[in-house]
Amino acid sequence: MTAREDAVIINSLVRQALTSMQEVMGEHGLNAVLKSCGLDRFAGNFPPNDLEPSIHASQYAQLNQAIEDFYGRGGRGMLRRIGKASFQYGVREQAALLGVAGVALKVMPQKERIKFILNGMANALKKSNPEVDAYLDDSDGKLAYVESTCAICNGRQSDISICYLYIGSVSEAVQWATGREYEVTETHCIAKGDAYCRFEIGDPKE
Numbered sequence: 001m002t003a004r005e006d007a008v009i010i011n012s013l014v015r016q017a018l019t020s021m022q023e024v025m026g027e028h029g030l031n032a033v034l035k036s037c038g039l040d041r042f043a044g045n046f047p048p049n050d051l052e053p054s055i056h057a058s059q060y061a062q063l064n065q066a067i068e069d070f071y072g073r074g075g076r077g078m079l080r081r082i083g084k085a086s087f088q089y090g091v092r093e094q095a096a097l098l099g100v101a102g103v104a105l106k107v108m109p110q111k112e113r114i115k116f117i118l119n120g121m122a123n124a125l126k127k128s129n130p131e132v133d134a135y136l137d138d139s140d141g142k143l144a145y146v147e148s149t150c151a152i153c154n155g156r157q158s159d160i161s162i163c164y165l166y167i168g169s170v171s172e173a174v175q176w177a178t179g180r181e182y183e184v185t186e187t188h189c190i191a192k193g194d195a196y197c198r199f200e201i202g203d204p205k206e
């Protein structure tokens with residue numbers, strides 16, 4: 001087994017994902033999806049809010065795939081909405097971990113606010129699970145959030161980028177920090193054979 005196949009998701013993150021999924025899909029929707037991918041033990045039974053290993057990253061990836069399959073054409077939009085709800089959960093439940101408690105963002109320029117929140121997301125993930133490799137990429141004039149241990153596409157293969165839930169989380173984070181909606185594009189995806197998943201912050205929408 002490679003390290004990637006060994007990768008696990010901790011309880012608190014599975015709890016965050018399931019809570020967000022239930023918010024967006026409703027309890028019946030979530031339970032149907034959990035059943036379809038062999039995770040029905042979580043139906044009405046979310047894991048506790050701790051750092052213990054919960055499921056393999058590949059199972060989390062299958063859960064994402066199952067949502068896409070279950071909702072057909074609406075699946076990608078559904079996953080983006082779940083990602084947005086997931087960031088809001090982080091602000092609500094883990095403000096200290098995310099580093100957003102009592103921060104005066106309004107005094108910062110837009111670009112600094114984006115860097116602040118993307119760094120916060122990467123650091124929160126790494127603090128929760130030291131195996132995670134996530135960082136802010138500021139190298140070619142564009143800001144991007146990068147993760148080489150992305151669980152959403154773990155073990156999946158695709159011709160196109162598929163980490164819709166992550167796009168939702170990153171765009172919600174940027175909107176939260178700036179008060180504006182920015183275009184977010186997944187330029188690289190491990191499912192396509194890239195070394196990492198990369199979410200580039202584009203221009204603000206009108």
Ligand SMILES: [Zn+2]
Binds near residue numbers: 153
């Ligand atoms: Zn990915």
